[in-house]
Amino acid sequence: MADNISREDILTELFNVGVGQAASTLSDIIDKRIGLTIPNVRILDAAKGKIELNKYLLNVAEGAVMVSSISFDSQLEGKVSLLFPADKMHHFIDLCLHETRDEFENSLEFTDIDFDTIKEIGNIVINSIIGELSNTVNIPVEYTLPDIDVLNDANAEHFVDCEDYRLVLMMFLAFDIEGTEIAGAIVINMTLNSLDDILNKIDKLYNGR
């Protein structure tokens, strides 16, 4: 158990380094002060992962989310999903684009331009997390550009696959653009073997085991 907590702490630190770089890149692009933090990373089995994710979907996103996701393979195998509450996304996109729109502020209708904006943000954030992880444990990861989707009645089943002895890395992402905060979530659903590889490498790196 003690090992488990320290692994989660190490992952939290690793991912925060990654999102810190993502925040700096995004600030450079949109020319605004951006804060990105991951309070903690939790390693959960698929069943617990689903319970935690459903809490987020119910309480923060009210079931409607904008999802940016990629599948990765090579030595590590799994899927990363970056989730945002869909009803906050028009405001979020407007902040990124320095625009203001009055109409349909809370609607769930998005244009291709909106999707492309989130695709770029997703690309930067996911790149930073997976890139940092891949670099640290020195395991190459291959993936494509993220797919963007809006799900109206999302539940954990969409993001967590119970097959193949999969585990879930679950973390919340606090996105702050000049004082406007948006609570996102990141779900990494990967095979037990992949996570074992990562954790073993971490153990070797940090504990000399």
Add this chain to the structure above:
Amino acid sequence: MITEDLEITYWNPFMERLSGKKSREVLGKKVDQVLPALERPFFYSAVKRLTSGGNPVFFSAAMHRKLVNPDHRVNMKMNRVMLEGRSDLLLEFIDVTNQFQRISQLRDYVSQLSHLNNQLKQKEKVIEKLAYYDKLTGVANRALFDKFADKYLSMAKEHGTMLGLMFVDVNEFKLINDTYGHNTGDKVMTRVASLLTESTRKNDIVCRYGGDEFLVLLPDIRTVRDYQAIAERIEVNKKRHIVQDGYDIWLSLSIGISFYPDDGTTIGDLIEKADEYMYFNKHRLRAQQKDMFSE
């Protein structure tokens, strides 16, 4: 196509059209010099990530407005490609200017529709006002009175309460018109409407019934005291001098009131009864005035 050192190795005809720069002008030059919008830390760090990790990078036209040309909106994808044992970077520019124009048009249409919708709503309000309110005095007309009369009568029947109906007539209004002119007469009529509205409760309905006649619906009367409070406020104002257009005019009202269920069970019955009481009071007033003058 560029090398990992950002040197341009291939520049296709599409890029020539998009940038206005010929292939021979740019080959061998650094891409961030040819496209100055890329001379930024985010681009250099993306190149570094792509070179080391090989995973693709995406830049959206919305977040990067002048990547190649201020008149064109382009998305840019960056991929690492292996060529003759050397890794180069493929920068793929996708012109999405049409998408931006279509969405901008759509937003204009939505904005125009929203503007038209607001205008329509305002016109609906005007039409409703014309349909349900008296043009001269601004109080309810007969159409609105009928609507509320039925509603209030049903409520009174359902809740076992009384419904009061007041018939108000402006005494000697013809004389006011003949003496001071129709313009002043109209203003006096408006003053009477205001007097009745101010003396009644929020849910009472004051209606101009005819030339110099008003009806007032008094719903939810539970005891005589409810009615008396309203009657007392009208009583104070119903006989008095008013100054209109510089004329000192003697204004007096004759009032009759009927109640559901005591005086009738239909609105027609109640109007008839209230009209009858109003005439009785008017004749009594005339008789009193006659007696006063003969003494």
